[in-house]
Amino acid sequence: MTISREDVLRVAELAHLELTPEEAELYRGQLDEILNYIGKLQQLDVTNVEPMTQMVFTKEVSGLSSGTSPHESDFDLRDDTPRPCNIADAVLDHAPDAAKPFFRVPKVIER
Amino acid sequence: MSAATPWTVAAIQSALRAKKISAREIATEFYADIDRQNSTLNAYLALSRERAFAQADRVDVAMACGEKLGPLAGVPIAVKDVISTTGVRTTCGSKILETYVPPYDATAVSRLEKAGAVILGKTNCDEFAMGSSNENSAYGPVRNPVALDRVPGGSSGGSAAAVAAGLAVAALGTDTGGSIRQPGACCGVPALMPTYGRVSRYGLIAFASSLDRIGPFAKNITDAAAIMSVIAGHDENDPTSAPVPAPDYAPELDQPVQGMRIGVPEEYFAEGIDRQVKEKVLAGIALLEKLGCRRVSLKMPHTEYAIATYYIVATAEASSNLARYDGVRYGLRVPGATLIEMYRKTRERGFGAEVKRRLMLGTYVLSSGYYDAYYLRAQKVRALIARDFSEAFQRVDAIVAPTAPTSAFKLGEKTADPLQMYLADIYTVTGSLAGIPGISVPCGKTKEELPIGMQILGPHFSEARILQLARAFEKAGGFTI
Numbered sequence: 001m002t003i004s005r006e007d008v009l010r011v012a013e014l015a016h017l018e019l020t021p022e023e024a025e026l027y028r029g030q031l032d033e034i035l036n037y038i039g040k041l042q043q044l045d046v047t048n049v050e051p052m053t054q055m056v057f058t059k060e061v062s063g064l065s066s067g068t069s070p071h072e073s074d075f076d077l078r079d080d081t082p083r084p085c086n087i088a089d090a091v092l093d094h095a096p097d098a099a100k101p102f103f104r105v106p107k108v109i110e111r
Numbered sequence: 112m113s114a115a116t117p118w119t120v121a122a123i124q125s126a127l128r129a130k131k132i133s134a135r136e137i138a139t140e141f142y143a144d145i146d147r148q149n150s151t152l153n154a155y156l157a158l159s160r161e162r163a164f165a166q167a168d169r170v171d172v173a174m175a176c177g178e179k180l181g182p183l184a185g186v187p188i189a190v191k192d193v194i195s196t197t198g199v200r201t202t203c204g205s206k207i208l209e210t211y212v213p214p215y216d217a218t219a220v221s222r223l224e225k226a227g228a229v230i231l232g233k234t235n236c237d238e239f240a241m242g243s244s245n246e247n248s249a250y251g252p253v254r255n256p257v258a259l260d261r262v263p264g265g266s267s268g269g270s271a272a273a274v275a276a277g278l279a280v281a282a283l284g285t286d287t288g289g290s291i292r293q294p295g296a297c298c299g300v301p302a303l304m305p306t307y308g309r310v311s312r313y314g315l316i317a318f319a320s321s322l323d324r325i326g327p328f329a330k331n332i333t334d335a336a337a338i339m340s341v342i343a344g345h346d347e348n349d350p351t352s353a354p355v356p357a358p359d360y361a362p363e364l365d366q367p368v369q370g371m372r373i374g375v376p377e378e379y380f381a382e383g384i385d386r387q388v389k390e391k392v393l394a395g396i397a398l399l400e401k402l403g404c405r406r407v408s409l410k411m412p413h414t415e416y417a418i419a420t421y422y423i424v425a426t427a428e429a430s431s432n433l434a435r436y437d438g439v440r441y442g443l444r445v446p447g448a449t450l451i452e453m454y455r456k457t458r459e460r461g462f463g464a465e466v467k468r469r470l471m472l473g474t475y476v477l478s479s480g481y482y483d484a485y486y487l488r489a490q491k492v493r494a495l496i497a498r499d500f501s502e503a504f505q506r507v508d509a510i511v512a513p514t515a516p517t518s519a520f521k522l523g524e525k526t527a528d529p530l531q532m533y534l535a536d537i538y539t540v541t542g543s544l545a546g547i548p549g550i551s552v553p554c555g556k557t558k559e560e561l562p563i564g565m566q567i568l569g570p571h572f573s574e575a576r577i578l579q580l581a582r583a584f585e586k587a588g589g590f591t592i
Binding site for chain 2: 003007008011012014015016017018019023027030031033034035037038039040041042044046049050051052053054055078087090091094095096097103105106108
């Protein structure tokens with residue numbers, strides 16, 4: 001597995017990063033080494049393994065019994081009920097550029 | 112430089128109640144020590160004197176009025192700079208948040224203050240908690256108080272160093288792949304990563320959401336348990352916080368550990384481990400056996416895949432979480448002609464090299480054409496690593512292993528080689544991926560007088576049990592074995 005300079009520049013663009021030519025070359029070498037290392041996961045047979053997408057617990061696990069799967073949750077999600085927050089002014093006070101109650105940014109619509 | 116302060120949670124509680132000293136006097140003492148030592152150690156990035164003295168005065172007034180004091184009354188505590196504090200600058204060790212002042216407190220912080228604790232300030236860390244040496248902080252590295260030419264570990268290096276140097280009685284850190292336990296080992300202080308969801312993350316600035324946890328550094332196990340009793344428990348503001356009642360961890364601490372089965376996984380003692388670390392940790396295990404624990408040899412076959420799995424999962428999540436730093440709502444903004452140009456220039460100037468490297472890696476493994484080969488596969492291997500643990504915990508009550516393969520390395524030693532730096536987390540990322548709790552305890556020193564750490568891992572929500580083992584180890588002299 002090798003990562004090309006074009007790959008690095010494409011990924012930088014996706015991640016909204018601007019790289020100097022020197023940075024692009026440095027990262028290309030380092031990412032190449034890291035990707036080679038993490039390529040070792042290809043050695044494993046993962047057929048029929050369910051991906052672990054997040055950590056949620058069954059009541060059984062939380063009750064300290066070991067050996068149960070932490071993949072499914074018995075817990076109900078809380079109701080999605082709006083509550084007053086009232087920190088808009090404090091947030092906007094620290095914004096780089098605000099015209100309350102808005103954040104101001106460069107123009108995004110051409111006409 | 113060593114932990115000269117005699118103060119512990121218990122010592123402060125009895126001194127305050129006996130009116131031998133006031134909370135204000137204790138805070139003053141700590142700030143004097145910080146003023147003397149912080150220019151050398153760089154452990155604190157910001158001091159919250161005004162807030163700390165106001166809180167100390169509240170404790171002193173409550174005492175004078177005969178009110179009941181909280182369990183952490185007057186206890187000076189440091190908080191890692193990725194945890195939000197109202198009105199106190201919170202930078203995450205990054206230039207991109209150099210001017211950020213949070214409008215609210217993290218739940219862990221408000222719980223500490225409600226219990227009477229005095230927040231002294233914010234501690235240095237690797238930028239956005241990404242690192243194993245604290246050298247990725249935009250505000251300069253922390254020096255290890257035990258040996259000033261060495262790293263304190265990372266990413267919670269400032270918190271570990273502050274406690275080790277006596278510049279706080281305890282500290283909050285965060286652990287994503289080892290960032291509490293590994294600096295605890297490097298600086299020679301107990302350091303606890305709780306179960307995923309055990310401590311609310313409301314107000315913790317996210318790095319990798321399926322892994323991040325808040326936990327304490329303390330001078331001893333009793334103090335660590337006291338802090339945990341305050342910060343653990345469900346919080347409706349954090350949807351990932353577990354709705355499981357949190358116990359008071361103190362009563363079980365001194366129960367005997369006789370008959371406990373401790374698992375020793377052979378993969379944690381294989382190639383790559385420093386000889387002195389191996390000898391001391393094996394001596395630590397022998398001490399636990401002397402206390403009546405039964406040693407069980409374990410095989411955890413997916414251990415060697417943990418670093419690769421971790422650096423895919425963690426960087427993928429980070430690439431999403433850190434998309435919010437774009438110059439629009441807070442922190443740094445570098446002007447640009449267009450919105451996209453503003454984003455790019457802001458992120459280019461605001462992020463350091465390691466953060467950029469990880470954002471690119473995370474973006475790459477999630478990108479079209481690579482998702483299945485990297486991210487999806489890593490999630491499957493993560494399930495296999497978690498299964499290694501759940502199977503082990505059918506046979507044993509806890510697992511004991513080294514915290515890190517070496518003692519603290521020299522500043523600058525690994526900065527040129529990111530992959531070598533990642534391997535410093537080889538024994539800690541496993542527990543992170545599995546969501547289980549783990550505590551690193553001091554386990555003697557190398558010939559060069561550098562601390563060695565031993566970690567005790569337990570099943571989900573078994574903090575009481577691993578604290579009990581750690582306390583038995585401490586009482587039996589394990590810390591200085």
